[in-house]
Amino acid sequence: MESNSSGVHLISRSLPLFEKIGAIRQYIQQTSPHFFIPNYKIDSYAACCGLKHSAVKIIGVCHSDNKDEYFTLSRYASVIDAFVCPAEKSFSTLNTKLNHRSKDIYHIPHCIETTDSNVKFEGGQLKLVYHGRITDVAKRVSLLLTLAMRLKVNQVPFKLTLIGDGDTKGYLAFLKKNDLLDYVEFKDAMSGPALFEELTHHHVELLVSEYEGFCLSLAESMGLGLPGVALECGGVINEYLIDGVTGYLIEGSDINRMAEQLSLIQSNPELWKTLSNQAAESIKEKYSKEKFINGYHNAFVAIPKGDFTKGWPLCRPSYINHIRFSFRDLVEYAGKKLGMWS
Numbered sequence: 001m002e003s004n005s006s007g008v009h010l011i012s013r014s015l016p017l018f019e020k021i022g023a024i025r026q027y028i029q030q031t032s033p034h035f036f037i038p039n040y041k042i043d044s045y046a047a048c049c050g051l052k053h054s055a056v057k058i059i060g061v062c063h064s065d066n067k068d069e070y071f072t073l074s075r076y077a078s079v080i081d082a083f084v085c086p087a088e089k090s091f092s093t094l095n096t097k098l099n100h101r102s103k104d105i106y107h108i109p110h111c112i113e114t115t116d117s118n119v120k121f122e123g124g125q126l127k128l129v130y131h132g133r134i135t136d137v138a139k140r141v142s143l144l145l146t147l148a149m150r151l152k153v154n155q156v157p158f159k160l161t162l163i164g165d166g167d168t169k170g171y172l173a174f175l176k177k178n179d180l181l182d183y184v185e186f187k188d189a190m191s192g193p194a195l196f197e198e199l200t201h202h203h204v205e206l207l208v209s210e211y212e213g214f215c216l217s218l219a220e221s222m223g224l225g226l227p228g229v230a231l232e233c234g235g236v237i238n239e240y241l242i243d244g245v246t247g248y249l250i251e252g253s254d255i256n257r258m259a260e261q262l263s264l265i266q267s268n269p270e271l272w273k274t275l276s277n278q279a280a281e282s283i284k285e286k287y288s289k290e291k292f293i294n295g296y297h298n299a300f301v302a303i304p305k306g307d308f309t310k311g312w313p314l315c316r317p318s319y320i321n322h323i324r325f326s327f328r329d330l331v332e333y334a335g336k337k338l339g340m341w342s
Helices: 002-007 017-031 042-048 067-075 088-097 099-104 141-153 169-177 192-199 216-223 255-266 269-286 289-302 327-337
Strands: 057-061 082-085 105-107 126-131 158-163 184-187 204-207 228-231 247-250
Touching (some): 017 042, 082 088, 082 099, 082 289, 088 105, 099 105, 126 192, 141 158, 141 255, 158 192, 204 255, 216 228, 228 255, 247 255
Parallel strands (some): 057 082, 126 158, 158 184, 204 228, 228 247
C-alpha cells in the first residue's frame, strides 16, 4: 500500500460500527467503482445494503470453508452480483446452499506467486515451518507444539519455526515447561520477498487448521518446493496437497501419524526431493497468474451491465450479530417468520 498510497483509502478501525459502515458506503457512492469486493468482515457487506440503484457490482468471495462464511454470503446474497470460490470444495458447497444462483458462482483458484528456489534437503535436521496467524482459533497452533513434543520423543532431528502475528505468551510457557525452547521458535509476520527468502531456509510446511478457505500460505510454500504435511482441514486443500505425491495429508487430528510421516521424510532425502519437485510443479501448473486473471475477467464480463436495484428488503437490518440479542435481532427473526426474507 505504501507504493500506491494514492490508490488507497483508509477507514479507521476505531470508528463506531455504524459510522464505519456509513463511511464505507459513502466512499463507494462518491467514487462509483465498477466493482466492489467486500472483505470477510460483515460491516463491508452491510455497507452494500444501502447502495440501491447503484451501478457498482458486488463480488462476494468465499474466504473460508465454515458455516459463518456461508451464512454471511447467503444472508447478503440479494445484494451480491457474483460469488467467487477459490477452492473446489467451497464452490461445491456454495452451489448447494445457493442453487438458485448457481450461474453467478465461479470457481477461480488463487494466483500463487512462485520463484525459482534453491531449497535443498540432504539429510540431518529437518526444518519445519508454519506461517499464518498464531492462535488456537481455527489455526490450532497448540497441535503444532504437541507435534514438536512427539518428534522430540521419537528422536527425529528437527527445528520448527512459526511465523505470524499473535499472542505467544502461553505457547512459550508450554515450550519451557516441556523443554522445547531449543526445538521451536516464533518469528513476526512477514510478507513478499522477505517471507519467500525465509521459507527457502526450510524443508516442509505444516498445517493443522480446523478449517480453511484455500490456505494460500500452504500453497505458497509448496510452490517454492516445500512439501506439505497437513491435517485435512475439511477437505479444501485436497486439490493441491495430494497424499504421497506433493506431501502427506493426514485424516482427522492424528498428530502421531503426522510425526511418522515427518520421520519418514527426514530419513529419506530422495523421497523429500521427489515430493518437493512434484509440489512445485503442481502449484505452478494449477495456480498461474494467467488463469487467475482470465477467471476474474470472465466473471466480470459475465455480470450484466447497467444499473441494478439491489434487492435488500426495506425493513431488514443490514447488520446483526449473534453475540448479544437486540431489537435488530428481533426484527430479523420476525421477518423470517412472516416470510419477508429467508
